[in-house]
Amino acid sequence: MARIFARCWCFVAHESEIPEPGDYVLRYIGQDQFIVVRDEDGQIHVLFNKCTHRGSTVCRVEKGNSSHFRCPYHSWVFKNTGEWSGAPYRKKAYKKLDAGSWGLASAPHVDSVHGLVFASLDPDAPTLDEYLGEMRWYLDVLLGLNDTGMTTIGEPHRWRVPANWKSGAENFMADAYHVPSLHRSAEDVGMFPRIETGGAGPQGVSRHVYFEHGHGMIVNNGFLPPPWHTSGYPPEIADTFQLDRLTPLQRQFVDNHSATTFLIFPNFGLVRVPAAPHPDAPPAVFTQLRQWQPVGPDGITNWNWTLGWKTAPEGLNEEAYVAGLSMHGPAGILEQDDTVVWGGAPQAGKSVFARKSGMR
Template sequence: MEQGIVSPRIFNDPELYSYELDRIFARCWCFVAHESEIPMPGDYVLRNIGQDQFIVVRDEDGQIRVLFNKCTHRGSPVCRVEKGNSSHFRCPYHSWVFKNNGDWSGAPYRKKAYKKLDAAAWGLAAAPHVDSVHGLIFASLDPDAPTLDDYLGGMRWYLDALLGLNDQGMRAIGEPHRWRVPANWKSGAENFMADAYHVPSLHRSAEEVGMFPNIEAGGAGPQAGSRHVYFDEGHGMIINDGFLPPPWHRSGFPPEVADTFQLDRLAPDQQLFVDNHSATTFLIFPNLGLVRVPASPHPDAPPTVFTYLRQLQPSGPDTIVNWNWTLGWNSAPDGFNEDAYVAALSMHGPAGILEQDDTVVWGGPPTAGKSVFARKSGMRFNFQLGLDGMSDYAEDTSWAFPGRATTTALGEAPQRAFYRRWLREVSTADHAENREDGQ
């Protein structure tokens, strides 16, 4: 890693993938839903952490729970509808019933069959830690996990500046879109985190058809008003200094949206950041991305900045399921949110013009990862961009905000930090694994 070299094996190795499930997805804080998807008591959605399915539900008291979707009797799913509202969940096999807070509630012939059952011991298993920030619901399956704020570190500061601009907040517009991609989840994660280098080449067609403001002039290219900010914890982002000219806000929002922002909610340094910078993309380790860029919702419309979340959900070492949520400001006119939704769908929906580019090239690493020739020839992947003066890229020691900043985005320092965090996690067994091994 210090030399910027990565083995293709990590993108398609079943043993390493099993470590990822055990030591990353079952240990880190993972995004599961947006609060606006479950606004009322009893509302629920089905979501995955790693490859385990959970019911994300607001119980009768309004508390958000993340319940393992397996009956404690024989392991059948107790919920088979992807979203809805229910006070209870019933297993179809033997009709064991559970409240929406996970408590065991009953079973057929209860008074005859389970006279001495300890009901408190047989509820649905639940994530031991659930928390949210600006509507983003996270869960950790590790009983010893740090708090969400500690896990996010300096990224929490940026979430305030990106999603906490007024007290009305944001909401998920419509249903999340999802589709399968023959790729490894890490390819998508590192791309969302910091890969500005690919934009002028891979996504040139978006500019050519008029969907994207000029790549170099608009700040989306690696050398045009962009920089990296990243953390040793594996989180990171591309920061830009403004997409569009006045009267658009620095982050690209039109006046009718920007006028609803309440910057006095923020600390003085966060206000300074919002006045001068925004984020193009970010990644919260391991697999939650965000994109905030302008695009035209239709050929005759001016650019509209959209905000969407991307969950890069693993479904095997060589398959991911992309989940997309477009977020709209509750304070914004409906017309703006509609245009933002269309712009996001056109760029990064299942048939989005940028998405088709990305999902084609992400298929390369897992193919190389299982290649006999790649293994026998000692093939390596190059993550050296920005190392040792290789490019016009250095650490910006004058950066006044959290994180380690660079002078441009023409480098791969955040990707190297991501893989260092990945390596630390997959190399470290936890207490549960030691107990399973008899240690």
């Protein structure tokens, strides 16, 4: 927690989750809980959810709208900027209290890119752009295809998995190798035709791309033939893209390739693949944000957001939502494959014999 999560830039929310002044959600960096809130001036703050008086949890509701937060222990009140606002019997009990020193602790760095809000707890951290490095180039071609961007659809799904967060992160960054074997059942039931060519087998078309700071992605040669265009989207969506926003190389990537998954280190991922929303329906390309939140060395909470293009017809976003959950939701066919095998590493790591035998 100290060496990685307290030093890296970590994803905390999508801007569309807190669109109005006062909107907030509760999120985590490592195992610490924060209030991600938009203040009355529209600025986003990431506030440590602990009262500066006695350490009690200040906000106990997962999401909402509030101009102030009140600690239930002694009723200390804080503005949604984190500033200390008041307390009972202030004039009698706290005559010399310096209000400016008792606000909620906040992340020293908060920034966003294409609606993705990140925070860093390290005062000496590089800028977000410096941390992302070349990954920023790919975020432009995945999430910045028009000036309206993408929005979350519904609430994030969450479920517990007996695994270590590193298994989920590595799976999305650099492991197309597992797809033809672990996910073979998806082809057997007709959900993922020719899975061998989508993985890392002898006919595979996936490529691994690695970046500085531990980021990485799996790139494929595009999803679907016409009439689907531009990274597999139908004309109703593709025609809203403003491709002149891209450089020539980015345009070439959009026309010929797509990202299957990526990881922004340490624990934030994206998956974009096609799937059928229901039997006999044509494939729909879905976009999901993923996060593997550690709850110990052998436990994680999977977080899963579905994104839709703001310019897309509502029905198409709904189809993408259903398609995504069928593959990578709490009961998704690929998700169940992954989470079953991820549990092996922490079990082996606790094994006496594994250590005695030199198992790495």
